[in-house]
Amino acid sequence: DADVTQTPRNRITKTGKRIMLECSQTKGHDRMYWYRQDPGLGLRLIYYSFDVKDINKGEISDGYSVSRQAQAKFSLSLESAIPNQTALYFCATSDNSDMDSPYEQYFGPGTRLTVT
Amino acid sequence: QQQVKQSPQSLIVQKGGISIINCAYENTAFDYFPWYQQFPGKGPALLIAIRPDVSEKKEGRFTISFNKSAKQFSLHIMDSQPGDSATYFCAASLSYSGYSTLTFGKGTMLLVSP
Numbered sequence: 001d002a003d004v005t006q007t008p009r010n011r012i013t014k015t016g017k018r019i020m021l022e023c024s025q026t027k028g029h030d031r032m033y034w035y036r037q038d039p040g041l042g043l044r045l046i047y048y049s050f051d052v053k054d055i056n057k058g059e060i061s062d063g064y065s066v067s068r069q070a071q072a073k074f075s076l077s078l079e080s081a082i083p084n085q086t087a088l089y090f091c092a093t094s095d096n097s098d099m100d101s102p103y104e105q106y107f108g109p110g111t112r113l114t115v116t
Numbered sequence: 117q118q119q120v121k122q123s124p125q126s127l128i129v130q131k132g133g134i135s136i137i138n139c140a141y142e143n144t145a146f147d148y149f150p151w152y153q154q155f156p157g158k159g160p161a162l163l164i165a166i167r168p169d170v171s172e173k174k175e176g177r178f179t180i181s182f183n184k185s186a187k188q189f190s191l192h193i194m195d196s197q198p199g200d201s202a203t204y205f206c207a208a209s210l211s212y213s214g215y216s217t218l219t220f221g222k223g224t225m226l227l228v229s230p
Contacts, residue, residue: 004159031215033217040125040222040223041222042122042205042220042221042222042223043160043205043220043223044220045217045218045219048217050215058217059219090159090160092159094216096215096216103148103150103165103209103211103216103218104150104162104165105162105218106161107159107160107161108159109157109158109159110157110158110159
């Protein structure tokens with residue numbers, strides 16, 4: 001029973017296609033994040049949302065868009081995929097009311113995206 | 117602009133040895149420094165974290181050492197075990213108006229040989 005789920009887990013798509021990656025959480029957290037992971041580059045923040053009406057650009061938002069459909073759902077879209085968007089994508093959540101670990105983020109299992 | 121620099125990129129340690137991973141930061145406004153552990157095929161998970169008003173934090177075999185004046189912090193894994201083989205990321209949190217985001221280092225792949 002994963003608290004943070006991502007769909008699909010793997011996806012191969014072609015250049016120019018629109019693709020959506022979805023994230024759902026059952027943790028009841030209000031804060032959600034999208035990261036991409038590339039070998040040797042670590043985790044880089046794409047977008048984040050602190051509540052349903054709040055969307056913020058991260059370090060590398062160009063070429064991406066997001067939608068916060070509900071507190072539990074946060075989707076990442078690539079409007080026109082390009083090969084250098086091939087990466088591992090992670091969704092994460094956090095709860096700033098956790099006084100023991102106010103900044104802890106809980107990650108999903110990731111989506112491996114390949115753009116050919 | 118890399119705000120959190122992590123080294124080494126990879127590390128091989130013998131079972132029972134000490135693994136040491138180092139990170140450095142520039143922004144003195146960072147207010148929380150976590151380490152995340154990632155196993156292959158999994159998302160990162162919080163391992164241990166420290167606030168800048170503390171110089172050391174220990175949890176089991178894992179210790180964070182924090183040097184505020186040098187703007188450096190490190191993870192020490194004592195008695196390293198093959199099960200510790202994973203990628204480790206340091207991170208730094210920047211808080212503002214009750215919100216916070218994490219900036220991650222590039223990661224260190226640790227292999228503990230049997």
